[in-house]
Amino acid sequence: MALITWTAEEFGTNISVADEQHQNIFSLLNQLDDAVKSGDRSATGSILDELINVVVDHFKTEEDLMQQHGYPNFAAHKDAHDKLVATCADLQKKFHAGEAEVTPETTQFVKDWLVNHIPKIDFDYGPFLNDKGVN
Numbered sequence: 001m002a003l004i005t006w007t008a009e010e011f012g013t014n015i016s017v018a019d020e021q022h023q024n025i026f027s028l029l030n031q032l033d034d035a036v037k038s039g040d041r042s043a044t045g046s047i048l049d050e051l052i053n054v055v056v057d058h059f060k061t062e063e064d065l066m067q068q069h070g071y072p073n074f075a076a077h078k079d080a081h082d083k084l085v086a087t088c089a090d091l092q093k094k095f096h097a098g099e100a101e102v103t104p105e106t107t108q109f110v111k112d113w114l115v116n117h118i119p120k121i122d123f124d125y126g127p128f129l130n131d132k133g134v135n
C-alpha cells in the first residue's frame, strides 16, 4: 500500500513545477518505503540516493522562484529545507558506511515532514507567485 498519495486538494500549490516535483518525490518515497519493507538493502540505497537528489533539486527550484520574485518568507522557508537536507545527508552517509539503516520510521518521518511542510509552508508561496505571474 502506498505510504503517501498526492491529491490536488491536499497538496496542490497552484505552481505547476512544484506540483510535478512533489508528485515525483511522493512516488520515490513510496518506492523507498516498499524497498525498506521488503528488506532489499541494495534497492533501498539506490532509491534513497535518487530521492535525496530529487528533493535537493526541488528545494533549489522553490528557492530560486522565491528569490527571483522577492518572496518575503524566503529565509525561514530555506531554513526548513536546509534542516531536512542535513538530516537526510547524515543518514545517507551512515547508511552507505553500514552504520545505519533506513527503517519504516525513516519513511514515516519523511512523510510527516511533507504532510506538514507542503500545506503549511509551500502553500504560502502559491498566491504570492501567482500574483507575480507564475502558475
Ligand SMILES: [Fe+2]
Pocket (backbone or CB within 6 Å): 018, 022, 058, 062, 118, 122
Ligand atoms: Fe515543496
Ligand SMILES: [Fe+2]
Pocket (backbone or CB within 6 Å): 062, 077, 081, 117, 121, 122
Ligand atoms: Fe518547500
